[in-house]
Amino acid sequence: MASNLDHVMLAISDPTRRAIIGRLARGPARISDVARPFSMSLTGFCKHVRVLERAGLVQRTRQGRENTLELSAEPLRDVARWISRYERFWNARLDRLAGFFAAKQEKSQ
Amino acid sequence: MASNLDHVMLAISDPTRRAIIGRLARGPARISDVARPFSMSLTGFCKHVRVLERAGLVQRTRQGRENTLELSAEPLRDVARWISRYERFWNARLDRLAGFFAAKQEKSQ
DNA sequence: GAGATACTGAACCTATCGGTTCACTGTCGC
DNA sequence: GCGACAGTGAACCGATAGGTTCAGTATCTC
Numbered sequence: 001m002a003s004n005l006d007h008v009m010l011a012i013s014d015p016t017r018r019a020i021i022g023r024l025a026r027g028p029a030r031i032s033d034v035a036r037p038f039s040m041s042l043t044g045f046c047k048h049v050r051v052l053e054r055a056g057l058v059q060r061t062r063q064g065r066e067n068t069l070e071l072s073a074e075p076l077r078d079v080a081r082w083i084s085r086y087e088r089f090w091n092a093r094l095d096r097l098a099g100f101f102a103a104k105q106e107k108s109q
Numbered sequence: 110m111a112s113n114l115d116h117v118m119l120a121i122s123d124p125t126r127r128a129i130i131g132r133l134a135r136g137p138a139r140i141s142d143v144a145r146p147f148s149m150s151l152t153g154f155c156k157h158v159r160v161l162e163r164a165g166l167v168q169r170t171r172q173g174r175e176n177t178l179e180l181s182a183e184p185l186r187d188v189a190r191w192i193s194r195y196e197r198f199w200n201a202r203l204d205r206l207a208g209f210f211a212a213k214q215e216k217s218q
Numbered sequence: 219g220a221g222a223t224a225c226t227g228a229a230c231c232t233a234t235c236g237g238t239t240c241a242c243t244g245t246c247g248c
Numbered sequence: 249g250c251g252a253c254a255g256t257g258a259a260c261c262g263a264t265a266g267g268t269t270c271a272g273t274a275t276c277t278c
Binding site for chain 1: 265266267268269270273274275276
């Protein structure tokens with residue numbers, strides 16, 4: 001019963017999978033080519049690809065024996081939307097600082 | 110050797126922990142009070158709190174036998190920063206649309 | 219058809235996750 | 249001091265994560 005947001009966040013919580021996303025941002029590529037830089041069996045690598053697929057973060061196109069992967073970043077938007085609800089918290093200190101300067105300026109006028 | 114980004118993303122990949130964050134956004138609260146709405150043992154709940162602490166997302170203040178939790182959203186900023194690198198991908202369609210209208214307007218002038 | 223290439227599936231391993239129960243330690247109120 | 253309250257630690261559980269190896273299936277090349 002895990003939601004897609006769960007799947008997406010879990011998918012990007014692994015550095016290998018973030019690296020795959022980073023690679024695919026430069027353009028689509030075959031599984032083997034994406035896998036090459038990683039010191040990992042191809043089977044292990046494919047498991048990461050499946051996790052990314054489950055999250056909807058990559059799409060696979062099969063032509064003959066080759067599988068081309070393409071980034072599909074839309075699900076990240078949901079994560080961004082969730083996080084944006086808390087932006088004001090990490091901006092809080094900045095806000096207070098801005099408020100301080102605003103008050104100071106007001107006084108000096 | 111997991112990075113903090115790993116810990117933060119893993120922490121927010123669980124709906125219970127996102128709910129805790131949502132609750133703490135309304136203000137600090139005692140562990141027991143935050144735990145009450147969840148149908149889960151207090152011990153189990155405390156494990157979630159520990160995961161959030163490991164990620165730096167909550168801070169605990171102890172006074173007597175009570176533990177007050179406070180949201181510390183700064184780590185989410187790192188997640189937001191990572192995600193922002195891919196914004197252009199989910200905006201791509203919008204960008205093309207904007208480009209289309211820009212070209213149309215240029216033509217009509 | 220033979221051999222290389224590009225994966226995939228199944229079985230296995232260890233570690234971690236998300237949850238439980240039970241026993242325990244402090245701390246507060248009376 | 250005693251009982252209720254707030255929370256922790258340890259042990260356990262089943263499921264999943266992240267990795268492996270090995271064997272198999274298509275597919276391409278020659």
